Amino acid sequence: MASLITCPHCGRRPREEFSIRGDAVPERPAPAASEEAWHAYVYLRENPRGKIREYWHHVAGCRRWLVVERDNLTHEVFAVTDARDMANGGAA
Amino acid sequence: MRYSALSILRHALSGNRGWKPAWREPQPKPHYDVIIVGGGGHGLSTAYYLAKEFGIKNIAVLEKGYIGSGNVGRNTTIVRSNYLLEGNIPFYEFSLKLWEGLEADLNYNAMVSQRGVMMLAHSDGQRDAFARRGNAMRMHGVDAELLDREDLQKMMPYLNYDHARFPIKAGLLQKRGGTARHDAVAWGYARGADSHGVDIIQHCEVSAIRRDDKGRVTGVETSKGFIGCNKLALATAGHSSETARMADLRLPIETHVLQAFVSEGIKPVIDNVIVYGGGHFYISQSDKGGLVFGADIDYYSSYAQRGNLAIVESTMEEGVSLIPGLSRLRVLRSWGGVMDMSMDGSPIIDRTPIENLYLNAGWCYGGFKATPASGFCFAHLIARNEPHHVARALRLDRFERGYAVDEAGKGPQPNIH
Numbered sequence: 248m249a250s251l252i253t254c255p256h257c258g259r260r261p262r263e264e265f266s267i268r269g270d271a272v273p274e275r276p277a278p279a280a281s282e283e284a285w286h287a288y289v290y291l292r293e294n295p296r297g298k299i300r301e302y303w304h305h306v307a308g309c310r311r312w313l314v315v316e317r318d319n320l321t322h323e324v325f326a327v328t329d330a331r332d333m334a335n336g337g338a339a
Numbered sequence: 340m341r342y343s344a345l346s347i348l349r350h351a352l353s354g355n356r357g358w359k360p361a362w363r364e365p366q367p368k369p370h371y372d373v374i375i376v377g378g379g380g381h382g383l384s385t386a387y388y389l390a391k392e393f394g395i396k397n398i399a400v401l402e403k404g405y406i407g408s409g410n411v412g413r414n415t416t417i418v419r420s421n422y423l424l425e426g427n428i429p430f431y432e433f434s435l436k437l438w439e440g441l442e443a444d445l446n447y448n449a450m451v452s453q454r455g456v457m458m459l460a461h462s463d464g465q466r467d468a469f470a471r472r473g474n475a476m477r478m479h480g481v482d483a484e485l486l487d488r489e490d491l492q493k494m495m496p497y498l499n500y501d502h503a504r505f506p507i508k509a510g511l512l513q514k515r516g517g518t519a520r521h522d523a524v525a526w527g528y529a530r531g532a533d534s535h536g537v538d539i540i541q542h543c544e545v546s547a548i549r550r551d552d553k554g555r556v557t558g559v560e561t562s563k564g565f566i567g568c569n570k571l572a573l574a575t576a577g578h579s580s581e582t583a584r585m586a587d588l589r590l591p592i593e594t595h596v597l598q599a600f601v602s603e604g605i606k607p608v609i610d611n612v613i614v615y616g617g618g619h620f621y622i623s624q625s626d627k628g629g630l631v632f633g634a635d636i637d638y639y640s641s642y643a644q645r646g647n648l649a650i651v652e653s654t655m656e657e658g659v660s661l662i663p664g665l666s667r668l669r670v671l672r673s674w675g676g677v678m679d680m681s682m683d684g685s686p687i688i689d690r691t692p693i694e695n696l697y698l699n700a701g702w703c704y705g706g707f708k709a710t711p712a713s714g715f716c717f718a719h720l721i722a723r724n725e726p727h728h729v730a731r732a733l734r735l736d737r738f739e740r741g742y743a744v745d746e747a748g749k750g751p752q753p754n755i756h
């Protein structure tokens with residue numbers, strides 16, 4: 248259930264402790280990238296039904312940014328990774 | 340068959356055995372001038388106005404479930420036009436005017452009830468913001484009244500006026516706002532469209548969009564086989580990204596679930612629609628006596644038509660903090676609906692970069708009130724290939740052009756609009 252998230256630092260915590268930013272898939276373009284690239288990054292979303300990656304912020308816990316991989320139809324959670332580890336090519 | 344008091348009497352005398360179904364259940368034809376995907380409020384009203392006002396006759400509405408199974412039958416039925424921005428006010432006011440004549444136009448009792456929508460302010464800043472909004476409305480000829488605390492205490496004595504954190508300071512009232520019976524709106528438009536020859540095809544899911552070698556749309560693959568068309572119109576609220584993807588389009592939309600609740604029935608107590616400005620809570624009383632209410636979306640993206648318990652709890656907390664007496668009531672039912680949350684909280688009624696493909700999407704949790712105008716303006720666009728003047732700000736390319744219509748000034752994050 249997406250009502251309970253296992254934070255890699257704090258363990259299983261209720262959803263109320265988190266603030267959700269949204270899609271974690273788009274990658275920030277270089278500052279001088281084209282307007283089209285920036286428009287796509289800021290505004291356009293795949294928004295698939297099924298498996299997604301989302302940024303969650305553990306505001307009422309360790310205050311780390313996390314990447315939650317889950318299914319947005321069944322609410323099954325597959326993995327929760329610290330966003331820094333994810334950016335460094337860590338887990339998943 | 341025309342409905343009237345006389346027809347009710349006549350059918351009662353013959354044991355009510357002569358009523359006919361309100362619309363046909365046709366098999367799809369091989370080809371239509373216009374196919375509308377999605378038999379929610381917007382798809383059905385589009386079909387109705389296309390046939391009635393714009394003279395297009397050969398139309399089908401394809402619905403994957405049954406009529407009324409989507410958001411049109413899941414919302415909290417609030418109808419209003421108390422918006423702030425230039426791009427929105429004339430559109431929603433056009434919609435409210437259509438609501439005012441809807442039942443006569445459709446010959447169907449949609450239970451449109453102009454009981455007034457009251458938005459409460461809980462700080463001086465919020466009061467000023469409502470004064471500004473009221474003025475913007477009045478400049479467009481829309482009714483708005485700013486009431487003070489004493490006026491409110493007379494109208495709504497049961498509110499918690501002296502809440503420590505969110506005392507009630509003022510209220511912005513739109514008397515012409517109110518509610519409508521959501522299912523009846525779907526059924527009324529379905530019956531109206533059918534009577535103008537529209538084929539309403541239920542249990543027909545669109546799975547792909549077929550295009551020719553020049554990229555033009557030529558028809559759709561469905562669970563009932565291929566159906567050809569000259570023009571294809573998407574009105575698949577909540578699933579717009581999924582249907583647009585069938586034509587390789589990516590939209591400025593994320594899908595989220597919103598929950599709604601109804602209490603046990605009680606004697607009349609809440610005469611109007613009340614919107615709590617301390618949080619985000621809205622409540623009205625149905626004609627059966629149940630209190631109908633809702634609050635925020637669940638915040639994480641969801642295609643599941645059910646929500647999480649954290650929001651159930653915070654909705655109840657908001658309700659009780661505004662109306663302490665609610666704590667004595669039992670909640671009977673709750674449910675969820677999945678909606679397109681757009682990047683500026685405003686909808687899209689536009690052509691797409693693909694020839695013959697038209698898009699109606701991004702209604703967030705405010706699209707029920709828009710049902711008549713959305714259908715009318717979408718029909719105008721499909722029939723004439725140019726936007727209706729009240730919907731011309733609701734373009735798909737407004738983000739890249741720098742013309743977002745962001746009522747709340749929140750920026751490009753769908754879950755906070």
Ligand SMILES: Cc1cc2nc3c(=O)[nH]c(=O)nc-3n(C[C@H](O)[C@H](O)[C@H](O)COP(=O)(O)OP(=O)(O)OC[C@H]3O[C@@H](n4cnc5c(N)ncnc54)[C@H](O)[C@@H]3O)c2cc1C
Nearest residue numbers: 377379380381403409410411414415417545676706707708
């Ligand atoms: C809980 C809740 C409360 C709300 N409260 C209010 C309110 O008080 N006031 C207000 O103005 N708005 C409110 N809204 C918003 C409003 O309900 C929606 O914006 C509006 O109903 C969306 O338009 P629709 O009626 O056409 O959507 P829907 O009824 O959802 O229609 C879309 C249809 O498309 C169909 N579809 C999807 N994919 C396919 C496919 N591939 N093939 C065929 N068919 C497909 C779906 O089955 C669905 O029937 C609320 C929404 C919710 C969920």
Ligand SMILES: [Zn+2]
Nearest residue numbers: 254257308309
């Ligand atoms: Zn943590």
